[in-house]
Amino acid sequence: MPLQFSLQQQSFLPSEERTQIERAQQDPRYFAPLYERYHDAIFRYVYRRVDEEEQAYDITSSVFVKALQSIHKYEYRGLPFGAWLFRIAKSELYQSFRDQKAQRTVSIDKVVLKQVIEEWTEDYTEQDKARLLMALKDLKDQQLQLIEMRFFEKRSFKEIGDICGLSENNAKVKTFRAVLKLKEFFHQKE
């Protein structure tokens, strides 16, 4: 099943988007095209991180209300508008976890899980699957986020960097370290 998270899948011209942002900064009613473009991606980002669908809708709604409240502060300095929204989503999500309104969840497709395991072992077994799931639980939250975005959501390093506030290179290095850590935990569970 193709994942529909990627910011790069959006095929709008930046100049068109810039005009839409400027109009929305003048009048919030003109935020509609931006909402239409990013709502689904933001919803799915949130949905995969909480256990209940209704909470995902609530958090998505507060992401867009927050975006409307602070769009006047948005200035294009190399950070794409979509990434700016994802950062708001990330902050809203973690606020919900702190307030215990939502349960931190990691949604994984079994096919992806199998692909990860097959890179490390010759044969994929149900036991390996359980070991990998246990190893994931030993990771630090930031490492888990990187693994989640890179492998389970198939995001590029540029996107990961934009969302986490890292450079592309730094995102690459940190993800590589997180994978090494995961691999270490995975082999420790033998």
Added chain:
Amino acid sequence: MFKILLDRKEPNMEAVRKHQNFQEILAAYNYQQKVNNPWRYWYYPVLTICLLLLV
């Protein structure tokens, strides 16, 4: 601690669109703006006093 969900079914784009729309978000934003406005308690009394002074 987090929960792991395997092969979770995601709602399709159409269902998501039906569940939430921009007008709801805009209404929530307008309400927030109204609630966050520090003048909201003073607006009508001040307006009434001004009208009375004018009369």
